[in-house]
Amino acid sequence: MERGQLREELTRRLQALLGEELFDLWDLDLASQAGRTVVRISLDRPTGVTIADCAYWNKKIGRYLEAENVVPGSYVLEVGSPGIERPLSRPAHFARFVGGSVAIKLHDLHQGRRVFRGELRQAGEDAILLEDPNVGVVSLPYTAIKQAHVVADPWEGLRAKERRPKG
Numbered sequence: 001m002e003r004g005q006l007r008e009e010l011t012r013r014l015q016a017l018l019g020e021e022l023f024d025l026w027d028l029d030l031a032s033q034a035g036r037t038v039v040r041i042s043l044d045r046p047t048g049v050t051i052a053d054c055a056y057w058n059k060k061i062g063r064y065l066e067a068e069n070v071v072p073g074s075y076v077l078e079v080g081s082p083g084i085e086r087p088l089s090r091p092a093h094f095a096r097f098v099g100g101s102v103a104i105k106l107h108d109l110h111q112g113r114r115v116f117r118g119e120l121r122q123a124g125e126d127a128i129l130l131e132d133p134n135v136g137v138v139s140l141p142y143t144a145i146k147q148a149h150v151v152a153d154p155w156e157g158l159r160a161k162e163r164r165p166k167g
Contacts (some may be wrong), residue, residue, distance in 0.1 A: 003030055010039065010070060017064060018043055025055070026082045027089065037075040039065075042082040051082035055149040094123035101151040104130060106144050111135060117151065 008028055015025045026042040032068035043049055045055060058079040067073055088094050088102065097120055104116045127141040 006030060006071065013064075013068070013070065015060065017061070018057070023049075023053075026093075027087065033076070037071055037073060038078065039071060039075055040078045041087075042080055044086075045083055045085065053082065055081045061153075062121075084152045085149050088150065091123060091125060091142065094120060094128050094142075094148070097150055098123050102130065102155060103151050104128075104140060104147055105147040106140065106142065106146055107146045110140065110144065111138065116140065 002131055004079040007028060009120065010030075011025060011028050014028065016091045018025050019126060021047060026030075026044040027040075028042075029038075029040040031040065033067045041057075041061065043053070045053075061079060062077050063079065065075075086093075086098065100120055101118065102120045106114050106116075108114070110116075113135065116135070116138060118130050120128060121131050123131035127139050128145075129137055129139055131137045
């Protein structure tokens with residue numbers, strides 16, 4: 001089975017398996033390392049992912065893959081969280097972080113720039129709207145985006161407390 005087909009098959013199967021326990025498959029990556037396939041899985045859920053969750057899913061997915069014999073040959077399974085500055089690769093990822101801060105790197109120049117950073121204003125089916133303080137609001141098609149990730153603000157919680165009226 002070709003790598004793209006294997007990725008699609010694993011994605012379909014693991015979305016169903018994870019969904020049974022209200023987890024989401026954030027991303028799935030296949031790589032080769034020392035002649036073995038490396039299956040990297042990032043999982044997510046609204047309340048966050050703990051180390052215990054990763055250990056649990058590593059065992060459960062490992063048993064599932066062995067029983068179903070989905071991955072040909074020898075492989076290594078890695079299960080983790082996408083992290084606070086998680087990569088964004090699908091329209092659903094972007095939609096979840098509308099209103100937040102993101103960094104975008106494009107394949108080619110757009111308005112003389114390849115890197116944009118700012119507030120994600122909108123995530124449509126084909127493009128995003130990003131407000132970059134240096135250039136204003138720009139529309140960037142998903143096909144132009146090489147890499148994107150959430151930009152975490154370590155002071156966000158403190159700022160929210162400062163804004164509350166004192167009573």
